[in-house]
Amino acid sequence: MRIPKSLLTINSLILVIFISPVIYMLWRFLNFSRSISSFFESWDVFGLVFNTLIVFFAVVFSSLIIGLIISIITVRFDFPGSKILFTLCALPLVIPSYIGALTYISAFSPKGLFVQIFNRYGINEISGIEGFLGSWLVLTLFTYPYVQLICTSALRNLDSTVEDAARSLGVNQFKVYTNVVIPRLKKPIIYSGLLVGLYVISDFGAVSLMRYSTVTKAIYAYYELSILGDPVIFYSSLLIVLALIISFAQRGSDTSRSAKVSGTPRIPKKILLNGKGKLIAYSFLGLVVFLGLIIPISVLSFWLIRGIYYGNDVSSSIPGILGSFTAAIATSFFAIIIAMPIVILISQYKSRYGDLLEKIMLSLYGLPHLAVGVSILFISIKLFPNIYQSFFALVISYLIVFLPQAIGGGQASMEQVKSSYIEASLGLGQSKIETFRRITFPLIYRGLFAGGALVFLSTMKELPQTLLLRPTEFSTMAVDVWSFASEALFTQAAFSAFILLAISAIPTYILSTRNLEV
Amino acid sequence: MNKKFIALISVMLMVFAACATEGEQGEAGPAGEAGPAGPAGEVSQEAIDAAVEAALAEPEAEVGGTLVIYSGRKESLVADVIAAFEATSGVKVEVRYAKSAALAGTLELEGAISPADVFLSQDPVSLGVVAKAGLFDRLPADLLDNVPSWAVDKNGFWVGTSGRSRSLVVDTRDVTDAELPSDIYGLNDEKFRNRLGLAPTNSSFIAMIACMIESDGEEKVLEWLTAINGLGYTEYPKNSPQVAAAAAGELDIGMINHYYTLRTLAEAGDTPIKNVFLDGGCGAMVMPAGAGVLSTSQNKPAALAFIEYLHSTSAQEHFTNTVYEFPLVPGVTPNALLPDINSLNSPSNLNWSALALWQEKAVELIAQAGF
Numbered sequence: 001m002r003i004p005k006s007l008l009t010i011n012s013l014i015l016v017i018f019i020s021p022v023i024y025m026l027w028r029f030l031n032f033s034r035s036i037s038s039f040f041e042s043w044d045v046f047g048l049v050f051n052t053l054i055v056f057f058a059v060v061f062s063s064l065i066i067g068l069i070i071s072i073i074t075v076r077f078d079f080p081g082s083k084i085l086f087t088l089c090a091l092p093l094v095i096p097s098y099i100g101a102l103t104y105i106s107a108f109s110p111k112g113l114f115v116q117i118f119n120r121y122g123i124n125e126i127s128g129i130e131g132f133l134g135s136w137l138v139l140t141l142f143t144y145p146y147v148q149l150i151c152t153s154a155l156r157n158l159d160s161t162v163e164d165a166a167r168s169l170g171v172n173q174f175k176v177y178t179n180v181v182i183p184r185l186k187k188p189i190i191y192s193g194l195l196v197g198l199y200v201i202s203d204f205g206a207v208s209l210m211r212y213s214t215v216t217k218a219i220y221a222y223y224e225l226s227i228l229g230d231p232v233i234f235y236s237s238l239l240i241v242l243a244l245i246i247s248f249a250q251r252g253s254d255t256s257r258s259a260k261v262s263g264t265p266r267i268p269k270k271i272l273l274n275g276k277g278k279l280i281a282y283s284f285l286g287l288v289v290f291l292g293l294i295i296p297i298s299v300l301s302f303w304l305i306r307g308i309y310y311g312n313d314v315s316s317s318i319p320g321i322l323g324s325f326t327a328a329i330a331t332s333f334f335a336i337i338i339a340m341p342i343v344i345l346i347s348q349y350k351s352r353y354g355d356l357l358e359k360i361m362l363s364l365y366g367l368p369h370l371a372v373g374v375s376i377l378f379i380s381i382k383l384f385p386n387i388y389q390s391f392f393a394l395v396i397s398y399l400i401v402f403l404p405q406a407i408g409g410g411q412a413s414m415e416q417v418k419s420s421y422i423e424a425s426l427g428l429g430q431s432k433i434e435t436f437r438r439i440t441f442p443l444i445y446r447g448l449f450a451g452g453a454l455v456f457l458s459t460m461k462e463l464p465q466t467l468l469l470r471p472t473e474f475s476t477m478a479v480d481v482w483s484f485a486s487e488a489l490f491t492q493a494a495f496s497a498f499i500l501l502a503i504s505a506i507p508t509y510i511l512s513t514r515n516l517e518v
Numbered sequence: 519m520n521k522k523f524i525a526l527i528s529v530m531l532m533v534f535a536a537c538a539t540e541g542e543q544g545e546a547g548p549a550g551e552a553g554p555a556g557p558a559g560e561v562s563q564e565a566i567d568a569a570v571e572a573a574l575a576e577p578e579a580e581v582g583g584t585l586v587i588y589s590g591r592k593e594s595l596v597a598d599v600i601a602a603f604e605a606t607s608g609v610k611v612e613v614r615y616a617k618s619a620a621l622a623g624t625l626e627l628e629g630a631i632s633p634a635d636v637f638l639s640q641d642p643v644s645l646g647v648v649a650k651a652g653l654f655d656r657l658p659a660d661l662l663d664n665v666p667s668w669a670v671d672k673n674g675f676w677v678g679t680s681g682r683s684r685s686l687v688v689d690t691r692d693v694t695d696a697e698l699p700s701d702i703y704g705l706n707d708e709k710f711r712n713r714l715g716l717a718p719t720n721s722s723f724i725a726m727i728a729c730m731i732e733s734d735g736e737e738k739v740l741e742w743l744t745a746i747n748g749l750g751y752t753e754y755p756k757n758s759p760q761v762a763a764a765a766a767g768e769l770d771i772g773m774i775n776h777y778y779t780l781r782t783l784a785e786a787g788d789t790p791i792k793n794v795f796l797d798g799g800c801g802a803m804v805m806p807a808g809a810g811v812l813s814t815s816q817n818k819p820a821a822l823a824f825i826e827y828l829h830s831t832s833a834q835e836h837f838t839n840t841v842y843e844f845p846l847v848p849g850v851t852p853n854a855l856l857p858d859i860n861s862l863n864s865p866s867n868l869n870w871s872a873l874a875l876w877q878e879k880a881v882e883l884i885a886q887a888g889f
Contacts, residue, residue, distance in 0.1 A: 044888045111766040125767070211753045224616075224719040225881045226623035226647075378627075385631035389614075472586060472614040472633070488759040 003349045004432070010341045011357060018364060018400050021375035022240055028378070029237035032230060039234050049238070052214040055135050055207070056200050062140045063196045064189060066288060067147025072177060073281050075155045078270035085285045086152075092292035093145035093512055094505040096461045098205025099481060099497045101138045103299040104129055105209055106490040113299060134210035141292040142206075143199050147192040149513055154188035155181075160268035194250035201242055202368035204464040209485060215239050216370050220464070223374070233378075236371040247366030251359070300501070303494030310491070317496050320480040324460045324500070327476060330391070331398040332456035335406040336448050338399065343410035343444065344436075348419065358407075365404035372400055373465035380469075394469045398462060402455045408515065409451020413444045454511045457504050581820040584610045588625065590618025590639040590721060591807060592758075595841050602836075603827045609820045618644035618721035619877070625812070626651045635815035636824055638679075640775075640807045642671075643725040646874025649675035654810040661822065664829040665846040669806035671870060678806025679828040680837040681844030683862050684726055685776040686794040686801075689764045693771060698794055702730070702801025703738075705771070706745040714751040715760045715772035718884050722757070722775050722805070727884060728876035729800035733865065736879065743887035764791045773801075780842035780855045797863050804864035806846065 039045055074086040092100075107113040108129040115123055129137060163180045171179070182189070204216040215235050222231045273281060307314070342361060346354045376397040380388040387393040417440055425435040463478045470479065477500040484493035589596060593615050604611050614634070616624070622644040625632055632653070639645045648654055654675035662670050662677050669678025688698070692713075699705060705714060717723055730739045752769060754760045760772030761782050779793045796802040809828060811821040827833055834850040837843045844859050845852055852859070 043885050047888060109763075109766075110768045128768070208755075221719050222881075222885070223623075224620045225724065225884070226619050226878065231885065381627050381631065388628070388631060389633060472612045486755040486759070488762045 003345065003351060003353070007341055007345055007349075008353075011345050014338055014342065015357060015360065017396070018403065019360060020379065021372050021397075021400060022244075022367070024379050025233065025237045025240055025371065025375045028233045032234075034230065036234075039231070043231055048213060048215050048218050048235070051132070051212065052201055052216075052242075055132060055139065055212065055214060056197050058132075058136045059139045059143060059200045060193045060197045062136070063144035063147050064193050066140065066144040067192065068151055068182065068185075068189070069284065070144075070148045070288065071152040071155050072181070073285065075152055076268065076270060077273050077277070077281065079273040079278050079281055082281075085289065086148075088289045088293060089285060090145045090148055090513060091505075091509060092142050092296075093149075094508040095142050095292075095296055095501065096205065096463070096478070097139060097142050097199075097203050098209060098463055098478070098485070099300075099501065100142045100296055101134070101206040101209040102481065102485045102490070102493055102497060103296040104134065104138055105485075106303065107295065107299045113302065130210050131212050135207045135212040135214075137291075138206045138210065139200050139203060143196040144288075144292075146195050146199075147189075150192035150195070151185060151188050154185055156267070158184060159266050161266055164266075164268065191250060194246050198243060198246050198250065198366045201239065201246070202366075202370070204368075204370050205482065215242075216368065216464075219370055219374065220467075223468070232374055236368075236374045239368045239371045243366050243368050243371075244363060247363045250366070251362065300494050300498050303491045304498050307491035307495055312491050312495070314495050316492070317477070317480060317499070320475040320477045320496055321499060323470075323474050324476040324478070327391075327394065327398065327466070328456045328459040330395050331402065331459040332406075332452040334395060335399055335403050335455040336452040339403060339406035339410050339448060339451065340444075342403075342407055343414050343448070344440065346407075347411060347414035347417070348422065348440075361407055362404050364400055367401055369401055369462060370464040370468075373397055373468040376400075376465075377468050389469075389471050391471050391474065394466065394471065394474075397465045397469050398455075398459050401465070402458050402462075405454040405458060406448060406451035409454065410444055410448040413447025417443045450511065450514075453507065454515070457508045457511070460504055461500065581607055581609055581817075581823045583817045583820055584612060585635050585817055585820040585824060586633050587611060587613045587636045587638055587824070588621045588634045589613050589615050590621050590637075590641070590644060592640075596638065598840070599828065599833050599836050602832065603824055607820070607823055607827070609817075609823070611824075617719060619647075619719070619724055619881075622647040622877075625653055629653070630814055632812055632814050634812050635817050635821040636809055636811055637676075638807075638809045639676075639721070640682075641721045641725040642676075642678075642805050642808060642870040643728050643873050643877050643880075644721050645671065645676040645808050645810055646871045647877050648810065648812075649673065649871060650874050653812055653814070655813045655815070655818065657811065657825070658822070661825060661829070664826075665806075666848075668868075669808070669846050671808075671810075673871065676808045676810035677825065678808040678846050679825070680807050680834070680841070681804055681846055681859065682722070682775045682777055682807060683795060683804045683844075683859075683864065684722065684801055685774060685779070686796070687761050687764045687769075687772045687774050687779045687791055688794050689767060689770050690790045690792055691767060695794070698771075700797040701799045702726075702773075702796060703742055703799070705773075706742055706749070708749075710749060710771065712750040713770035714746065714749065715754055715763065715769045716746075716751055717754045717756050717760065717774075719755070720757055723773065724877065724880050724884070725805060725873065726773075726800050726803055727880040728873040729803050729865065729868065731876045731879055731883070732869075732873055733800060736883065739880075740883050740887060743883055747887050761791065765789045777842040780853075784842065784855060795857065795862055798865070800865060802863050802865070803868065804844075804859065804862055805868075805870075807843070 070086070070089050074082050105112070105128075108126065110125050110128040112128070115126055158181070162184070163176050166176050166180050201214075202216065204220060207214045208217045208220065215238060219232055219235045219239070222235070342357065346358045376393055380393045384393075387396075421439050422435055425439050426432070430438070460476070461478055462476075463482055466476050466479050467482065470476070477496045480496040481493050481500065484490070484496070587600070593613075597613075600611050600613060603609065614621070618639040618641055621637060622639070625634060625637060625648050628634075637645065637648055637654075649671060656674045657677055659674075662674055665678050669681060671677070686698070697709060699707070727739060727743070730742070752763070754763070754772070757772075757774040758778050760769060760774050761778040763769035764772055765782055776793050776795070779791060782789055782791065809825050811818060811825070815821050829847050831847070831850060834845040834847045838845045838850065838853045838856065842853055842855060844856060
C-alpha cells in the first residue's frame with residue numbers, strides 16, 4: 001500500500017521535532033568557538049569519561065551476575081516460595097535510582113541512621129557508602145531486575161535438549177550452566193546488559209547524591225556554575241554519542257522477534273533442591289531482597305515516621321504532588337495521540353521509511369534525559385523564546401524520551417491488526433477514516449493506553465529534565481526529593497519519595513514486567 | 519459517525535494547541551495580570567491618570583501586577599520576606615530558585631527574552647556578571663544610599679541587601695584552634711588530609727576563588743585548588759549540609775559562609791561546632807548578598823519597591839535574626855550571635871566588578887583542578 005500523503009506529512013513533522021535536540025547538540029558541537037583539543041587541556045575529560053565507563057562496566061557486570069543467578073535459581077530449581085521470592089527480587093525495579101541513593105546515603109553515611117540505631121552497641125562511626133562504591137551498589141541494586149526479567153523469559157523458552165545431552169555425558173551441574181546454558185543465552189544477556197548500561201550512563205540522581213564524578217554529574221555542575229559554558233554542550237554531546245552507540249548495539253541484539261517464532265521448547269523438569277541447596281538459594285535471594293527492597297523501604301519508613309512524630313509540615317509537598325500529576329497526565333495524553341500516526345505508519349505500511357522511523361524513534365528511548373533537557377533549554381531560549389520556561393517545553397522534552405514507550409505499546413497490539421481486515425473494510429466501500437475508526441482504533445487502543453500508562457509513570461519519576469526545564473513556581477515530587485536530599489533534609493525528602501513510590505510502585509511493576517517478559 | 523471522530527481528533531489537537539499558547543501567555547508575563555481589572559483592550563482615561571500619578575508619586579509609589587524574581591538565595595532563607603512583601607504591596611510574586619551562578623548564566627543566555635524582573639543573588643560576583651553583560655538598569659541613588667558603600671556596585675547596577683562572611687565551620691571535638699591556619703592557603707597542609715569539606719558549585723565559594731585570582735594570580739590559585747583536591751576533601755552540593763555533617767561529627771572543617779553555623783547553634787546551642795573567621799585574605803572576605811533590576815523588566819516599579827522592601831527594618835531584622843546575616847541598613851541591630859563586623863579582617867576595598875571579570879576563570883580553574 002502506498003503511504004497516504006497526510007500520514008507521511010504528520011510523521012515527518014513529528015520526526016523533525018523529535019530528533020531536533022540531537023541535531024541541535026551535534027550542530028553546536030561542530031560549531032564551537034574553541035578547538036576540541038582545548039577541552040582536553042582545560043578540563044578533566046579523560047577522568048570523567050573514565051569514571052563513567054568504570055561504573056558502566058562494573059554495574060553491567062554485577063547486574064548480569066545477580067540477574068542471571070536469580071533467573072537460573074527460580075526457573076530451573078524448585079523450592080517452596082520460589083515464585084514470591086522471584087517477584088520480590090524484581091520489585092526494586094520500581095525504585096528510582098535517586099530515591100535508592102537517598103536511602104543508602106542517609107542510612108550509611110559515617111554517622112547516619114545505621115550508626116544512630118546501633119550506637120548503644122558501641123558502633124560510633126562507619127566508613128560511609130559513597131563515591132564509586134556507593135554508585136556501583138545503588139545502580140546495581142536498582143537495575144539488575146532488568147536482567148532478571150529479560151533472561152528469565154529467555155531461559156523459560158530455552159530448549160533443554162543440549163543441556164540434557166551434556167548432563168547425560170556426565171558434565172557437572174555447575175559446568176552445564178557456565179558452558180552450555182549461559183552461552184546459549186548470549187543474546188538476551190547482551191541485550192539486558194546494554195539496557196542496564198544505558199541506564200547507568202544516563203543516570204544523574206544516584207551518582208550526584210553519591211558524589212561520584214561522572215559525565216552527567218559534570219554537566220549539571222557546569223550548568224550550576226554557569227550555563228553558558230561550552231562544557232555543558234561538550235559533555236552533553238559526548239553523552240548523546242555514547243548513548244547512541246550503546247543503544248544501536250543493544251538494538252542489534254534484540255531477540256524479541258526471533259524468540260517468538262521458535263516452536264514449543266522442551267522444558268526441563270525443575271530440580272528439587274535439597275537442604276543445602278535450599279540454604280544457598282534462600283540466603284542469596286534473601287540478601288538481594290534485603291538490600292534492594294527491605295533496606296530502602298525501611299529507611300524511607302523510618303524517616304517518614306520520624307517526620308510525622310516530630311510534626312513536620314508536609315503541606316510543602318502538596319504543590320510537588322499536584323505538579324507531578326499535571327505533568328504526567330499531559331505527557332501521557334499527548335504521547336498516545338502522537339504515537340498513533342507513527343504506529344499506523346510503521347505497522348500498516350511496510351516501507352523503508354517506516355523501518356527508519358521505527359529505528360530512530362526507538363533509539364530516542366536511550367537518550368540521556370539530562371542531555372535532552374540541556375538541548376531543549378538552549379533551543380527554547382535561542383530559537384523559540386515563546387515556549388521558554390513553559391509547561392509546553394517541559395512536556396515536549398518528556399515526550400522525546402518517553403514516546404517510544406507509547407509506540408511500543410501501540411505496536412504490540414497493532415500486530416493483531418491484519419492488513420486483510422483493512423483491505424476487507426476498504427473493499428466493502430468504507431472510507432479510510434471510517435476504517436481507522438471502526439477497525440484499527442478499537443484494536444490498538446488498549447496497547448496504546450498501556451503504553452500511555454507507562455509514559456505516565458515514567459514522567460512522574462523523571463528528574464533531570466524537570467530540574468532544567470520546569471516553569472517558575474512549578475515543582476514535582478521528584479524535584480522535591482532531590483532538593484530536600486541535597487540539603488540533607490531527609491525527613492522532608494522521604495515524604496515526597498514515599499508518596500511517589502506509593503503511587504507508582506505497583507503499576508510500574510505490572511507494566512514493566514509485562515513489557516520485559518516478552 | 520465520521521464527523522464525531524473528526525471532532526474528537528480536532529478537540530485533541532485544540533487541547534494541544536491551547537497548551538502551547540498557554541505557555542506563550544505565561545511567558546508574556548507580568549503585563550497580563552497588571553492593574554485593576556477592566557474591559558480588555560480598553561484603557562480608560564482614569565486608568566492612565568492613575569498610572570501617571572502613581573509614577574510621579576514619591577516615595578510610596580502604587581505598585582501591583584506580577585513580579586518575577588530569580589533568586590540565588592535559598593527558599594528557606596527568603597520565602598518569608600517575599601511573602602511579607604507580597605502581603606504589604608499587593609504585588610504577586612513568582613520566584614525561580616536556583617544557584618546564583620546558574621541564574622547569572624541563565625540571565626546572560628536569555629538576554630532580551632528574560633522573564634525576570636529582579637535578580638536576587640547570594641554573592642556579588644554573580645551580580646557583577648549580570649551587570650557586566652549590561653542586563654541591569656542603574657538603580658536610583660536613594661536606594662544605593664540605604665547601605666554602606668562597600669556593599670554597593672560602583673556603577674550603581676546593584677545594591678547589597680545583607681552581609682555575610684566566608685568562614686570555616688569546625689567540629690570542636692576533632693579540631694583545635696591551634697592547628698587552624700590564619701589564612702586560606704594554610705589549609706593546604708598534610709594535617710588536613712581527608713578532613714576538609716567544600717561545595718565547588720556554591721556561588722560564594724566561586725566568589726572567594728575569584729577574589730583569590732584577583733589578589734594572588736591564577737597560578738597560585740590553581741596550585742592551591744589542585745593541592746586541596748590532592749589532599750582529599752568531601753564534596754557537598756551546598757553549604758548547609760557541610761554544617762550538618764560537622765554537627766554530626768562526619769566533617770572536621772568545612773569552607774562555608776558564616777550564617778548556617780549560627781543557625782544551627784541557635785536551634786541547638788550544645789552542638790559542638792563553631793565558626794572560625796580567618797585573619798585576612800579572601801578566606802576572610804565579607805561580601806554582600808544583593809539585588810538588581812533587569813532592564814528588560816516589565817514591572818520596574820514593583821522591582822524597585824521589592825528592593826526597597828529588602829532594606830526595610832522588618833526585612834533587615836529578618837536577615838539578621840532568622841538568617842544570622844549582617845544587616846546593612848544603619849540603625850538595625852545585628853543579632854547577638856554575630857561577631858562585630860568591624861572585627862573581621864576582610865580584604866578592604868574589594869572591587870566587585872573586577873571580581874566578576876574573574877568568574878569564568880574561577881569556574882575553569884575549579885574544573886581544571888578536577889573538582
